[in-house]
Amino acid sequence: MRALPGLRGLRGPPPLQLPLLLLCLLAAVRRSWADGNTTASPLTTLPIREEMMTKYSNLSLGSHNISLTAHSSVRVEKNITLERPSRIELTCKFTTSGDVNSVNVTWKKGDEQLTDYCINATGNMLYTQYMFTIINSNQMGNYSCFFEEEKEQRGTFNFRVPEVQGKNKPLVTYVGDSTVLICKCQHCSPLNWTWYGSNGSVQVPVDVHVNDKYAINGTNANETRLKIMQLSEDDKGSYWCHAVFQLGESQIHVELVVLSYLVPLKPFLGIVVEVIILVAIILFWEMYTQKKKMHTDDGKEFEQVEQLKSDDSNGVENNAPRHRKSESVSQ
Numbered sequence: 001m002r003a004l005p006g007l008r009g010l011r012g013p014p015p016l017q018l019p020l021l022l023l024c025l026l027a028a029v030r031r032s033w034a035d036g037n038t039t040a041s042p043l044t045t046l047p048i049r050e051e052m053m054t055k056y057s058n059l060s061l062g063s064h065n066i067s068l069t070a071h072s073s074v075r076v077e078k079n080i081t082l083e084r085p086s087r088i089e090l091t092c093k094f095t096t097s098g099d100v101n102s103v104n105v106t107w108k109k110g111d112e113q114l115t116d117y118c119i120n121a122t123g124n125m126l127y128t129q130y131m132f133t134i135i136n137s138n139q140m141g142n143y144s145c146f147f148e149e150e151k152e153q154r155g156t157f158n159f160r161v162p163e164v165q166g167k168n169k170p171l172v173t174y175v176g177d178s179t180v181l182i183c184k185c186q187h188c189s190p191l192n193w194t195w196y197g198s199n200g201s202v203q204v205p206v207d208v209h210v211n212d213k214y215a216i217n218g219t220n221a222n223e224t225r226l227k228i229m230q231l232s233e234d235d236k237g238s239y240w241c242h243a244v245f246q247l248g249e250s251q252i253h254v255e256l257v258v259l260s261y262l263v264p265l266k267p268f269l270g271i272v273v274e275v276i277i278l279v280a281i282i283l284f285w286e287m288y289t290q291k292k293k294m295h296t297d298d299g300k301e302f303e304q305v306e307q308l309k310s311d312d313s314n315g316v317e318n319n320a321p322r323h324r325k326s327e328s329v330s331q
Contacts, residue, residue, distance in 0.1 A: 059085055059086050059087050059133065060086050060087070061086070061087045061088075061089060062080070062082070062086050062087070062088050062089065063089040063091070064078060064080060064088070064089070064090055064091070064157055065090075065091045065092075065093065066078055066090075066091070066092050066093070066145070066155035066156075066157070067092075067093045067094075067095070067155075068092065068093065068094045068095070068147060068153045068154075068155050069094070069095045069096075069153075070094070070095065070096040070097055070098070070147075070149055070150070070153065071097075072153060075154060075156070076154070076155045076156070077155075077156045077157075077158060078155075078156070078157050078158065079158045079160065080157055080158060080159050080160070081160055081161070081162050081163075081188075082134060082140070082159050082160070082161065082247055083161065083162055083188050083189075083245050083246070083247065084245070084246045084247065085133070085134055085135040085136075085246060085247065086133070086134055087131070087132075087133050088131065088132055088133065088134055089129065089130075089131050090129065090130045090131070090143055090145070090157055091127065091128070091129045092127070092128050092129075092145035092147075092155045093125060093126070093127055094125070094126040094127075094128075094147040094153065095124060095125050095126075096124055096125075096126065096147075096149060097124065098124075098149060100121040100124060100125075100126045101121075102149060103126055103147055103148065103149050104146075104147070104148040104149075105117075105119050105126065105128050105145070105146065105147055105148075106145075106146045106148075107128070107130050107143070107144070107145055107146070108143070108144050108146065109141060109142065109143050109144075110141055110142055114130060114143075116130075117129060117130040126147065128145055130143065130145070134159065134247065136247065137247050137248040139159075139247075140159045140160065140161070140247055140248055141158075141159060142156055142157070142158050142159070143156070143157045143159070144156040144157070161243075161245045161247055161248040161249070161250050162185050162186070162187070162188040162243070162245070162250060163185075163250055163252075164183050164184070164185050164241060164242075164243045164250045164251060164252045165183070165184050165185070165186065165252065166181075166182065166183045166184070166241065166252045166253070166254045167181075167182065167254055169255075170255035170256070170257045171254060171255065171256050171257065172257045172259065173231060173256070173257070173258060173259070174231070174258070174259050174260070174261055175231055175232055175233060175258060175259070175260050175261065176230065176231060177231050178227065178228065178229045178230070178231065179227070179228055179231060179256065180225050180226070180227045180228075181195075181225070181226040181227075181228070181239055181241070181254045181256065182223065182224070182225050183223070183224050183241035183243070183252060183254070184222060184223045185222045185223075185243055185250070186222070187222075188222055188243075188245075189221040189222055190221070190222070190243035190244055190245055191244045191245060191246065192243075192244040193216070193218070193224035193241060193242070193243060193244075194241070194242040194244065195214075195216060195224070195226045195239060195240070195241055195242075196239065196240040196241075196242065197237065197238075197239055197240075198237045198238045198239070198240075203240055206226065206239075213228060213229045213230055214226065214227070214228060214229075215227040215229075224241055226239065226241070228256075231258050232258065233258050233260065235256065235258050236256055236257055236258040237255075237256060238253045238254070238255055238256075239253065239254050239255075239256060240252070240253045240254075241253075241254070
């Protein structure tokens with residue numbers, strides 16, 4: 001949607017005391033009078049929207065702003081946490097180095113085109129504002145303002161319900177013990193908390209009235225605690241806590257690991273087995289070495305005996321001729 005020409009007639013510094021919506025209305029009325037035309041202007045739906053705003057005038061007003069420039073290459077986003085119905089005022093300011101009349105301005109919710117927004121120009125700055133009331137979850141989501149000149153610039157307001165916080169790491173406990181799973185919501189008060197357990201890929205509500213091993217309580221409205229007693233290995237898995245707000249739901253899952261008491265003993269038993277194997281290897285090596293040494297000693301002893309026998313036999317043979325020779329001389 002191109003910026004409305006009737007809204008471009010305002011120049012000079014914007015009055016600080018008047019809201020942008022009032023300026024838009026005045027500009028539209030001025031345009032209608034100047035043309036002498038009683039046909040409804042593009043902003044004729046604004047009174048209807050104002051009527052709705054008046055209906056919910058008791059709601060709090062949230063004003064949020066985004067500033068963009070023509071040469072910026074960074075997408076600008078603003079995350080807004082909303083817990084309960086509110087009146088919302090979104091304003092985008094666009095600064096251009098060219099003619100503001102050549103800039104096209106549009107608003108979208110997701111991919112849906114929005115209407116009933118107003119535009120005002122001052123010097124080289126272009127302002128656009130969108131006001132509405134969020135009363136249900138369907139109105140949550142992303143609201144974006146677009147300024148199209150040489151290239152398109154976009155500013156996005158992301159509306160989300162508060163996030164639920166839990167334990168990031170798995171909670172480890174043992175069979176037979178009790179444990180407590182905790183979920184919190186900072187600076188918010190959910191209407192209701194609900195716990196779910198896992199049954200394969202299906203979430204099953206935890207019913208404390210049917211199974212007395214569960215107990216749900218919380219010290220504050222922004223906190224919930226699920227106590228599980230007499231744990232078994234079947235209790236391990238994922239647990240989800242849901243926080244219900246007026247404008248939607250938020251959830252997070254907590255991982256529970258249930259171990260048998262034999263599990264801590266496994267490393268110790270592994271070490272014992274390794275020690276036994278090492279000792280057995282050492283004893284076997286000692287026995288093998290001792291046996292080999294005994295065989296070596298027996299071999300050396302046998303050689304020594306054989307050597308002695310050989311020496312003795314050689315001595316007898318050498319003495320026999322000498323004896324016979326001596327006998328012949330005496331004769």
